[in-house]
Amino acid sequence: MDDPFIIAGEAFSSRLIMxxxxxxxxxxxxxALAASGTELTTVAMRxxxxxSTGSVLDLIAARGIKVLPNTAGCFTAAEAVRVARMARAALGTNWVKLEVIADEHTLLPDPVELLDAAEQLVADNFxxxxxxxxxxxxxxxxxxxGCAAVMPLGAPIGSGLGIRNQHNIELIVESATVPVVLDAGIGTASDAAIAMELGCAAVLLATSVTRARDPELMAEAMRLAVxxxxxxxxxxxxxxxRYARASSPPAG
Amino acid sequence: MQVVINGRPHQASGAMSLAQAVALLTTAASGVAAAVNGEVVRRPAWESTPLADGDQVEVLTAVQGG
Known part of the structure; x- marks a missing residue:
């Protein structure tokens, strides 16, 4: 069925961002990228x-996948804005996965810095x-x-703990008018399926595929689950x- | 003069442009961004951007992540 995932006016046929x-x-x-069917993939700026030999950018370009730079490793709004501008200059895209984390231990977003950075970047046409x-x-x-999507975590980055607070994800989905992308915490295929069943528009994952015993096979599992x-x-x-409801007719 | 390129001090005997500084690290024709003292300089302007003593140059590219 034709059910495009539309974000900032751009349509994708895959709802898996890898x-x-x-x-x-x-x-x-x-x-793994090929098996996932993804059309949008994140990179970091360093x-x-x-x-170094070989470029992840060449590989992504050869697959015809859109690149989404992130601001991983930034702890303040100022750092994140600077990295986003570098990414735009390097990659020629004004899309950015904005990450502003609070500490290395949890990698949880710092909400105050995040909102500040988001506001600055939206004003700068990102x-x-x-x-x-x-x-x-x-x-x-x-x-x-003015964010083009919101990407709540299911659990801390790389933890594979799944969606710890399904109720909150449902609340976010219910009130959002931009796409909700479940980002981080996915451990296995059922977690990705649950995110989509809760009404998320897409799932963003990396570790659960790239660190699986067989990344290519897990990428296919994630594609199917999403x-x-x-x-x-x-x-x-x-x-x-609470109780049974017969699926066979009682009479006859 | 001395400039700092990606955190490493570099002694230049004469004038040095941002393009020359970037070329010390990479010959990639795309996918690279450069900033001088925190300000992003667009690629077409690298040649015409002279560096001054004490300038901090950052040269970034995309790597696996996220």
């Missing part, structure tokens, strides 16, 4: 290493996709300052009941 972090090699990453806490109020504030969860959401699940 990050490139954590893959053991560019070759493994390439095969100082040029003269000794398409801002903020990685945020699973806080419906913060999500609303991010939307109000697609299945989306179909289930559109189909409308049956209500939960």
């Amino acid at each position: 990050g490139t972090g954590g893959a053991p090699s560019l070759d493994v990453l390439d095969r 100082r040029v290493d003269p000794a 398409t801002v996709l903020p990685y945020t806490n699973d806080d419906p109020v913060l999500a609303r504030r991010l939307e109000q300052v 697609a299945s969860g989306r179909l289930a959401f559109l189909a409308g699940r049956v209500p939960r009941r």
